[in-house]
Amino acid sequence: MESVTFESRDLGRTEEFLNRAYTKMQIGGTPKDVRARISRAAAESISIDRIEIGFEMSYDADPLGKVCLCEVYSGSIGDHATDGWEDAFGPGDLVYFAPPDKPYKGTVCRSTYNITMFDESLLTRVAGVSRRDNAPVRLLSHRPRSREAARHLSRTIAYLGDHMLPNPAVRSSPLLIASVSHLLAASVLEAFPNTATPDHRADSRDARPATIKRALAFLESNLDKAVDVADIAAAAGVSVRAVQTAFQRHLGTSPLAYLRRLRLEQVRAELLAADPAESTVAGVAARWGFHHHGRMSAAYHEVYGELPSTTLAR
Structure with missing residues (x-):
């Protein structure tokens, strides 16, 4: 799905759009309160969505098939569960929302946030590591390494979503798309603990x-x-x-x-x-x-x- 804008006050139409734009999911909420607006900037495998959910919306979704990041601007996302962990996010949080192969569920509480998605293979290509078992590079934590790392990634996502992906000249240039993809993946690898980190080792008891x-x-x-x-x-x-x-x-x-x-x-x-x-x-x-x-x-x-x-x- 390329760049698009969606707006609705109908629960059924909102669920139908979310199924097309992301993955198969079921949402819940009070029909009379529904207010949803989604705008997408996209190029090849990268998409950055600005989302406004003006009601309390539960979600129960299948795996996305892509790396998914989420940055909350206002409101909250609660009881979010995936891959054996559960957490809640508020304004200022930028998190690894869901692994590509894991289902996820939770509740959006009148929130404005962005969703950034891209192919997981991009992390492996940009990391430049040689792995004998051909296992992909994966992120190890849903929270960034530090506040500064999160801020840097947030600025990168804002730059790509506001200036690069909406630009037709960028979307039509393989060279520029490759540059954009490399910038995003490198920023993600810098922000989150991952299996390409040289000193990565198996978790111990502490x-x-x-x-x-x-x-x-x-x-x-x-x-x-x-x-x-x-x-x-x-x-x-x-x-x-x-x-x-x-x-x-x-x-x-x-x-x-x-x-x-x-x-x-x-x-x-x-x-x-x-x-x-x-x-x-x-x-x-x-x-x-x-x-x-x-x-x-x-x-x-x-x-x-x-x-x-x-x-x-x-």
């Missing part, structure tokens, strides 16, 4: 996905409570050093830094829903454990590109 899963479940259930790294390690069933190593290896950050990011997401969600006449940034921030206004504002601006006062005013 970095098993189960450790991360238990730790994240604990954090998400205790956002409003006083938590330290020892509490997180205990909930994950490993030592403090082990949980720190696991977070750094799989999420590119520390457990407490990740907790602060989750709380920052709650601050943003509350500011977006608040009445400026009745709420203050300081009051909302304090409810989520941020007592130094300057540091919180700086961290907020770094993640969301605006000051919290701007979010509240909007």
Whole structure:
């Protein structure tokens, strides 16, 4: 499917379009609330979609057959499950949404986000590795290595989606398409842990996905409570050093830094829903454990590109 725009307030038509544009899936929602808009920029095997889902939409989908990335701008995507893990995403998150060969399901909650898809073989070609077993290069985590890596990939996707893929001259040039494809794949490999990384080795006990899963479940259930790294390690069933190593290896950050990011997401969600006449940034921030206004504002601006006062005013 080449570049296209779709808009509908009909649940059946929306499901039919999603089946054509992505893969076979079933969606659910309240018919009277349906509002969906999707615009696609595409060239050969690469597509970048800007999606607005203005209702609570559940989805249960077959494998896509392509690498799929998702970046959330507003709202949230909850209970997203695929390949043995489950997570939730909010504004500022850029994630590996689903492996090419795995089904996925979850719920979109009045969200604006983008979906970037491309053939998995592109990662292997760009990585330039020789593998005796002919196994493709694969991504090892659904979260990027670091915030900076995610920001770099986000800028690359925005550049390709806004300027390159919509350009007919680019789409008609094999040389330019090859350049675009190489840029995207290289940025993805730089952003996510993958099997082409020279120092990649099998996960050990301190970095098993189960450790991360238990730790994240604990954090998400205790956002409003006083938590330290020892509490997180205990909930994950490993030592403090082990949980720190696991977070750094799989999420590119520390457990407490990740907790602060989750709380920052709650601050943003509350500011977006608040009445400026009745709420203050300081009051909302304090409810989520941020007592130094300057540091919180700086961290907020770094993640969301605006000051919290701007979010509240909007």
